[in-house]
Amino acid sequence: MNPRQLAGRFIYRAYHAPVGAVQKFFSAGGPFEQRRTEQGRTAxxxxxxxxxxxxxxxxxAPVTLHLLTGRRYWYQTAFCLxxxxxxxxxxxAPVLLDDGTLTPEFSDPILRLFPATTILTSAEIEARLDAALPEKNFxxxxxxxREFPxxxxxxxxxxxxxxxxxxxxxxxxxxRRPDALLAWLDHPTQPLRAEDLANxxxxxxxxxxxxxxQPVPERVNTGLLGLRSDDINWSRFEYACHTLLARGGPQYYQEQALAAVLLAGRTCTVPPPADYVLCPKPPESHACRAVMHHYVADSKRWYFQTNWRRFTSPTK
Structure with missing residues (x-):
């Protein structure tokens, strides 16, 4: 690890991580709301x-969605699907990418719901990466x-x-019916990506x-990311990853930065803002009028406390 990377890691641990933890505490509504959120998550x-x-x-025809999941997220994967x-x-016919913790205890409930599910184990993925992206070259x-899941x-x-x-x-x-995603899944001709609130x-x-x-697209969010695998130039991707680490150190959003580099100069399908709501806030977080919500940051409270329950109550 070079001096810039070491400095970046030190600054993150000494400043950004604790400041972020304090901000997260207050944005989550304080201790009472955090307790309600955790109770909702458990439920x-x-x-x-x-x-x-x-x-x-x-x-x-069946729809194939790919999701990275494991012990910590299997139940969210189940509700999402x-x-x-x-x-x-x-x-x-989902494809689950095992993060190394997707044992039968966590995959069986998803297989019960969707028997056509394919599970790519972490060992299978590692073997494929060793063949396609050998460590000596990438x-x-x-x-x-390994460091940044x-x-x-x-x-x-x-x-x-x-x-x-x-x-x-x-x-x-x-x-609501995800027409934009279904149209892309049935006839993909260009990449698809979600839109973030800011860069x-x-x-x-x-x-x-x-x-x-060349200029990169702004506000790329990888919560939805449709790509053609054989379009990816992995040598260029290695160069981009190496250069960003050398010039800017490790960053929490590096995968979105690399996705933006990958999509530079490409025309993309972007779901309409009325369809895809990232980090919903009231009143939308309660009304759920959009096609889909992506629950990041402080919107987790609406996700865990109330909105998953819409799919378990016959009156909602």
């Missing part, structure tokens, strides 16, 4: 074991993937494979443009 995990089986439409299937009225990508959203679904794939985060809930890259746009060789 959501228990309820995921009892989600009802959905009727399987026989007149439409269930709400998508319920809203879309399409059969699902040292920055492989090391950063979010980078797996870019490497694990795509390295060594061909064809289009849509990776979605598990902390999404779907309330969350951790690196200056000028540096990203220098690495990409």
């Amino acid at each position: 959501m995990e228990a309820a995921a074991h009892h989600l009802p089986l959905l009727p399987t439409p026989s007149d439409s 269930w709400s998508f299937a319920h809203a879309a009225q399409r059969p699902l 040292p920055s990508l492989r090391q950063r993937r 979010l980078l797996r959203k870019l490497t694990d679904p795509h390295a060594g494979l061909i064809g289009w794939r849509l990776l979605i985060d598990s902390d999404l809930l779907f309330f 969350a890259y951790g690196y200056p746009l000028a540096l990203l443009a220098e690495v990409a060789g």
Whole structure:
């Protein structure tokens, strides 16, 4: 690790991490609300074991969604997939990317709901990465993937494979038919990506443009990311990862920065703002009028306290 990387890590641990923890405490509503949120999270995990089986439409092709999941997130994955299937009225054939903790205890409840699920174990993924991205040729990508699990959203679904794939985060809930996503899934012709509230890259746009060789798209969010695996130039990706680490140190949002570099100069499908609501706040966090919510940051309280319950109560 070079001096810039060491300095970046020290600043993060000494300043950004504690400041972020204090901000998170207050944005989450204080101790009472945090306790309610944790109680809701526990109840959501228990309820995921009892989600009802959905009727399987026989007149439409199955939809394949890719999700990175494991012990900490399996129940969110279950609710995400269930709400998508319920809203879309399409059969699902999900692909779960094991983060190394997806034992049968956590995968079986999802397989009960969606028997056509494919599970790519962490050993299978590692073997594919060793073949497609050997460490001697891709040292920055492989090391950063070990240190920074979010980078797996870019490497694990795509390295060594061909064809289009849509990776979605598990902390999404779907309330209306996701027509934009279904249209893309049925006939993908260009990348798809979500829109962030602001640029969350951790690196200056000028540096990203220098690495990409052209301006990068702004406000890329990887909560929804549809790419064609064989379009990715992994040598360029290694260069980008190495250069960002050398010039700007490790950053929490590095996978979004790398996604922006990857999408530079590309026309992308972006779900309409009325469809995809990132970090919903009142009144939308209560009304749920959008097609989907992505519950990040302080919106987790609405996710865990109330909104998953909409899929377990027949009156909602």
